[in-house]
Amino acid sequence: MVLAQQPGLPLEIASDEPELESSLHLEQIILLLKSLKWLWQQRTDFFAAGNLSIYYDPQQLQGKRFRGPDFFVVLDTQAKPRKSWVVWAENHRYPNLIVEILSQKTAKADPKADRSDKKQLYQDTFQTPEYFWFDPVSLEFEGFVLRAGQYQAMAADLQGRRWSEQLGLYLGLWANQLRYFTPAGEWVPTPEEAAEQERLRAEQERLRAEHERLRAEQAEARAERLAARLRALGLNPDELEP
Secondary structure, eight states: OOOOOOTTOOSOOOOOOOOOSOHHHHHHHHHHHHHHHHHTTTOOSEEEEESOOEEOOGGGTTTTOEEOOSEEEEESSOOOOOSSEEGGGTTTOOOSEEEEEOOHHHHHHOTTIIIIIHHHHIIIIIOOSEEEEEOTTTOOEEEEEEETTEEEEOOOOTTSOEEETTTTEEEEEETTEEEEEOTTOOBOOOHHHHHHHHHHHHHHHHHHHHHHHHHHHHHHHHHHHHHHHHHHTTOOGGGSOO
16 A cells, blocks of 8 residues: 655654563563574664554544554664654655564453454555564464455464565574574574574583693603503613504
């Protein structure tokens, strides 16, 4: 849906999203955000956010017609802080990928909210190429790709991961959380996890070097003991054939 730019429309609007249901929801959103930003730290052509309002209908601002996905990514845009995503101020760009963290509270209030109503909105109005949902309690995970205007379920690989063409990454479960994986299947860490991995690698290198040093010292000590025995027998170890 293309909206004509209208004079007087606000270009920046504060986000208006409710509190998250639990710490699991918050942790999951933070993981998706931080690990993608770490992986793409050299890129300046994307915007990723969690629990941030997307304003898409300027005719319905008074009625607060907007949607706040739990996590979304917009490609080919400027990487800068935003109070919300205002479609008409962003060259009419909608998210390339959306992830909803399923909520039991939302499901009780409206069983169709995540699996039907939001999916329909993202398909028909946003026309977002990829939509995923994940339940941090039951670990239900599904992915959908937009084909000919309709969401089609993504096939999972042997590890239950779904391939995101938009990100060039797999999404799948690791330690009961939704994470990214490279095309080679390597897990994408957060900055803190990457720092810990680097610390462990450095410690392993230190231990390996220490082990090699001890082996060399032990070999030298054995050689010295052997030389002493040879001298006790009246032989000069330096004159012996190797």
